[in-house]
Amino acid sequence: xxxxxxxxxxxxxxxxxxxxRGALYTHDADADQRLYEYSRVxxxxxxxxxxxxxxxxxGARRWASLLPADFHFCAKLPRExxxxxxxxxxxxxxxxxxxxxxxxxxxxxxxxxxxxARFGPQQLAQLGLFLDALPxxxxxxxxxxxxxxxxxxxxxxxxxxxxxxxxxxxVMFDSRGLFASSARDPATLDAQRRKPRLPVHAVALxxxxxxxxxxxxxxxxxxxxxxxxxxxxxxxxxxxxSPMLFVHTPDNRLAPELARLFHARLQQLVPDLxxxxxxxxxxxxxxxxxQGGLF
Numbered sequence: 513x514x515x516x517x518x519x520x521x522x523x524x525x526x527x528x529x530x531x532x533r534g535a536l537y538t539h540d541a542d543a544d545q546r547l548y549e550y551s552r553v554x555x556x557x558x559x560x561x562x563x564x565x566x567x568x569x570x571g572a573r574r575w576a577s578l579l580p581a582d583f584h585f586c587a588k589l590p591r592e593x594x595x596x597x598x599x600x601x602x603x604x605x606x607x608x609x610x611x612x613x614x615x616x617x618x619x620x621x622x623x624x625x626x627x628x629a630r631f632g633p634q635q636l637a638q639l640g641l642f643l644d645a646l647p648x649x650x651x652x653x654x655x656x657x658x659x660x661x662x663x664x665x666x667x668x669x670x671x672x673x674x675x676x677x678x679x680x681x682x683v684m685f686d687s688r689g690l691f692a693s694s695a696r697d698p699a700t701l702d703a704q705r706r707k708p709r710l711p712v713h714a715v716a717l718x719x720x721x722x723x724x725x726x727x728x729x730x731x732x733x734x735x736x737x738x739x740x741x742x743x744x745x746x747x748x749x750x751x752x753x754s755p756m757l758f759v760h761t762p763d764n765r766l767a768p769e770l771a772r773l774f775h776a777r778l779q780q781l782v783p784d785l786x787x788x789x790x791x792x793x794x795x796x797x798x799x800x801x802x803q804g805g806l807f
Contacts, residue, residue, distance in 0.1 A: 518748075518749050518751075518752050518754050519555070519749075519754050519786070520555075520745060520749065520754070520755060520757070520775070520778065520782075520785060521555045521556050521584060521720070521754055521755065521757070522554050522555060522757055522758075522759070522771050522775060522788075523554050523556035523557050523558060523586070523757070523758045524554060524557060524759060524760075524764065524767045524768060524771065525557075525558045525560060525758060525764055525767065526557065526558065526560065526764060527546055527547050527550040527551070527557050528543055528546050528547070529546075529764055529765070531763075531765045532546075532765075532768060532793070533793060534793045534796075534797065535769075535791055535793045535794060536549065536768045536791050536792070536793055537549050537550070537792060538792050538793050539793065539796065541792075544574065544578060547575060547578050547579070548578045549792040549793075551578065551579045551580055551583050552580075552789055552792065553768075553788065553789050553790075553791055553792075554771070555582070555583060555584060556583065556756055556758070557584075557586065558588075558624075558724075559585050559586055559587030559588060559624075562588050562589070563588040563589070563591050563594075563626070564590075564591065566590065566605075566608055566612045566613075567612055568612065569611065569614070569615060572612055572613050572614070572615040572616055573615035575615075575616060576615045576616050576619060579616075580619075581618065581619070582618075582619075583619045584619065584621065584756065585613075585616050585619050585620050585621070586621065586622055586623070586624055586653070586722075587609075587613055587620060587623055587624065588624045588626055589606065589609060589624065589625050589626075590606070590608075592605045593605050593606045593609070594625055594626055594627060594628070595627075595628050598638060599635075599638050599639060599641075599642035600642075601642050601645030601646070610647055621650040621651040621652070622650075622651040622652055622653040622681060622720060622756075623646075623650050623651070623653070624652075624653050624654075624655060624683065625642075625643075625652065625654045626654075626655045626683075627654065627657065627658075628657065629657040629658055629659075629708070630658070631657075631658055632658040632660050632661075633658070633660050633667040633670065633671070636670055636671060636674055639654075639674065640674050640678075643674075643675075643678050643680060644678070651679075651680075651681075652678075652680045652681075653680060653681040653682070653683050653720075653722050654675060654680060654682055654683065655682075655683035655685060655724075656682070657685075657710060659711075662710060662711040662713060668713075672715060672717060675717055676717045679718055680717070680718065681717055681718050681720055681721060682715050682717055682722075683722045683723075683724060684712065684713065684715060684724065685708065685710055685712075685724045685726070686712045686723060686725050686726065686737075686741070687707045687709055687710070687726040688712065688737050689725070689726065689727040689728055689734045689737035689738070690703055690704060690707060690726045690728050690760075690762070691704060691709055692728065692733070693728030693730065693733070695728060695729050695730070695762075697729065697762075699729070699762035700728060700729055700762045702762070703726070703760075703762040714740070714744050716748055716751075716753060716755075718753075719753055719754060720753070720754050720755070720756050721748055721753055721755050721756070722755075722758075723741055723744075723756065723757045723758065724758045724760065725737075725738060725741060725757060725758065725760065726760045727759065727760060727761050727766075727770055728761070729761060729762055729766060731761075731766055731769060731770045731773055734761070735770070735773055735774065735777065738774055738777075741757065742774070742778050742781060743781070745782075746778065746781040749782055749785075757771075757774070759771040759774065768791075772788055776788075
């Protein structure tokens with residue numbers, strides 16, 4: 513698949529968040545309109561829903577009609593595939609995944625394989641065989657959670673080499689900002705209970721180094737934890753890569769604003785970085801100032 517010009521690719525963990533109405537979305541945006549308006553601001557989204565259930569082919573076709581041609585729908589492979597006893601390239605849910613998502617065409621990907629914490633170095637040969645059997649039409653990224661892949665030793669080098677030889681990114685997962693938060697609200701406590709806490713290694717194997725940045729509810733504090741990624745994104749852009757950064761906050765109400773703050777800070781390091789597009793909901797408020805915001 514040919515590489516486009518380097519650019520920052522920002523995204524959130526979802527697009528259908530009602531709390532974003534009146535800011536990112538217009539007030540009366542329905543589900544389809546939210547996806548349309550989201551994709552005019554952000555260049556990618558985490559397709560977490562496909563981990564649990566697949567859309568219909570008609571649903572994926574409708575998404576495709578709403579998304580720009582250069583959008584990145586980073587769908588996760590179904591958990592029946594990634595979290596089973598073994599990685600099976602003949603798994604019927606894997607076949608169904610690609611059938612259901614085919615209407616997205618070039619908008620699909622990188623497709624994510626999120627492996628469970630029990631998947632360790634002894635299964636690397638199985639991973640290689642599985643990746644080799646995937647359709648070559650799409651790009652892929654792999655997220656690992658076994659601690660033996662984070663020791664900067666031969667096991668980690670073997671993993672990185674296996675992915676690099678196949679042109680596959682390794683997803684970087686950074687939850688330091690979340691676990692540094694002293695907030696005791698239910699959303700933060702729930703996120704701290706559910707999210708993994710792993711060492712952070714900045715690894716750019718291919719054209720699209722991919723970071724999942726998991727923050728707390730204080731965006732200014734979160735920006736301090738994001739500081740290293742500002743430097744990394746500037747470096748990767750300078751190398752001709754297109755870094756992908758997905759911004760999470762505990763209930764994701766603040767994720768778009770944190771992404772916008774990150775973008776503004778990165779512009780200070782990369783002055784020719786294109787501006788973030790205006791938010792449809794904020795534009796609507798400027799045009800109709802009598803309407804109250806919901807954000």
